[in-house]
Amino acid sequence: MKTIQGGITAAKGYSAYGAHVGIKRKRNDLALIVSEVPALYSGTFTTNVVKAAPVIWNMEIYKHKYPVKAIVVNSGNANACTGDQGDIDNERMATTVAECLGIEKSNVIVGSTGVIGVELPIEKIVKGIEDNIGHVKPSYEAGLLAAEAICTTDTFTKEVAVEIEISGKTVTIGGMAKGSGMIHPNMATMLSYVTTDVAISFDMLDQAVKDSVEDAYNMISVDGDTSTNDMCTVIANGMAGNDMIVEEHEDYLTFKKALDYVNKTLAKLIVKDGEGASKFIEVNIYGTRSKKEAQALAMSVVTSNLVKTAFFGNDANWGRVLCAMGYSGVKFDAKKVTLNYESSAGTIDLMVNGVPQKFDEDRAFDIIKEKEVTVNAFLEEGTSKGTAWGCDLSYEYVKINGEYRT
Known part of the structure; x- marks a missing residue:
């Protein structure tokens, strides 16, 4: 190709x-x-x-x-x-x-x-x-x-x-x-x-x-x-x-x-090109029972306004990611989840096998402030995977849509 x-x-x-x-x-x-x-x-x-x-x-x-x-x-x-x-x-x-x-x-x-x-x-x-x-x-x-x-x-x-x-x-x-x-x-x-x-x-x-x-x-x-x-x-x-x-x-x-x-x-x-977006977010979910489950989890994360606003603020508030996964409708064992953030500035582990990791907030900030950020979540439910894409949510989004007809 x-x-x-x-x-x-x-x-x-x-x-x-x-x-x-x-x-x-x-x-x-x-x-x-x-x-x-x-x-x-x-x-x-x-x-x-x-x-x-x-x-x-x-x-x-x-x-x-x-x-x-x-x-x-x-x-x-x-x-x-x-x-x-x-x-x-x-x-x-x-x-x-x-x-x-x-x-x-x-x-x-x-x-x-x-x-x-x-x-x-x-x-x-x-x-x-x-x-x-x-x-x-x-x-x-x-x-x-x-x-x-x-x-x-x-x-x-x-x-x-x-x-x-x-x-x-x-x-x-x-x-x-x-x-x-x-x-x-x-x-x-x-x-x-x-x-x-x-x-x-x-x-x-x-x-x-x-x-x-x-x-x-x-x-x-x-x-x-x-x-x-x-x-x-x-x-x-x-x-x-x-x-x-x-x-x-x-x-x-x-x-x-x-x-x-x-x-x-x-x-x-x-x-x-998301309205007012400053950041492109890719979410990869690994280790589910089916691709459909992985996609549901990934979409739940990229759709979450709390996740979006955390990324806009360059805040490594990873609990919001796990929370969004939790209400996706897909069953999984949270005590077996491994989670990291990744960008051109590097990778940082946030949770390993359900255990929160101590991490350098400044390093996390440097990774998240990049224009493209990847969230990787590893489960232990199966061998399937899925990916979704989203963006952050900014003040500019509200401005654009508040003025759309004016």
């Missing part, structure tokens, strides 16, 4: 563009992605009972396994909690793209992100689609414009691309994502778009996507809020020309490993 420059346009047959159409004051707010040929579509969607209009639209496309030729995304407005008008506006976005490209509206994926409960400025969006869809290009720069256009409170664009070899052909996977606040997917707001030219059956693509999302986007948390608009979208157009992947053999595993890398990279970039 080789990491390459690029994102959503890296794979064969994909063009994109991003433009400012007036939803937001200044920044790009409309993204367009087009595949030369129909692509298979798999995705995951928010578990929030309150689902935005584009989520419901895309779930129908996924349910019927309609091929996808285009994706349109607006930022600055979530089109959530907007009643029947929201559904009408969402369909109009898809219809406009379809008419411009000469395809069916069921071939168009729609995404929205931004303020909830406000109707879309649909006339601006329709005109924006009509004015800009002719500008889509397969260039890196065009893909970057699209990545910028899906951002809201994000402070940087998030994209990644890799190349792999399958049956003698070069296969590319590229992606872009947005997310900074409201990040607590079960499948954060989190939108992720991945394009690939791999030739693969729907069943194998769907399996790969579901498994990958579980270990990537479902293992991150910024603030514990699950958005109405969360989506991970993966489309595969088969233009790499590799032998069709139809079962779990070596080619599938090669593809899945690369897809995992792309999704985990995007997931971690989302956390690193």
Whole structure:
């Protein structure tokens, strides 16, 4: 696997563009992605009972396994909690793209992100689609414009691309994502778009996507809020020309490993851009009865506001970590837990086999003050492990969200 420059346009047959159409004051707010040929579509969607209009639209496309030729995304407005008008506006976005490209509206994926409960400025969006869809290009720069256009409170664009070899052909996977606040997917707001030219059956693509999302986007948390608009979208157009992947053999595993890398990279970039965050936190849990238990423990830790604030204050208050593990719902023997903190400044043991360790507070401070900190917890319940990613919670987070609409 080789990491390459690029994102959503890296794979064969994909063009994109991003433009400012007036939803937001200044920044790009409309993204367009087009595949030369129909692509298979798999995705995951928010578990929030309150689902935005584009989520419901895309779930129908996924349910019927309609091929996808285009994706349109607006930022600055979530089109959530907007009643029947929201559904009408969402369909109009898809219809406009379809008419411009000469395809069916069921071939168009729609995404929205931004303020909830406000109707879309649909006339601006329709005109924006009509004015800009002719500008889509397969260039890196065009893909970057699209990545910028899906951002809201994000402070940087998030994209990644890799190349792999399958049956003698070069296969590319590229992606872009947005997310900074409201990040607590079960499948954060989190939108992720991945394009690939791999030739693969729907069943194998769907399996790969579901498994990958579980270990990537479902293992991150910024603030514990699950958005109405969360989506991970993966489309595969088969233009790499590799032998069709139809079962779990070596080619599938090669593809899945690369897809995992792309999704985990995007997931971690989302956390690193957590609203007001100053610190990226990785939590590794070892020695559980199952991966699911390890992941539940890790997520409980990264979601804890007390853990987050302790890290913001560079305070080695490790009792909060153990407390968060304790209310995760996973049973374990606390008297057999070993716990340490780790960063580029070193490692410090805090508990060994259930016994608190005397440690140098100044050294602990130096380790925790780094931008990236790892929490390692070792249990003696089994041989499974799991990882989650989160960030600290700062004064700036409150400021950003307190002023979001003002």
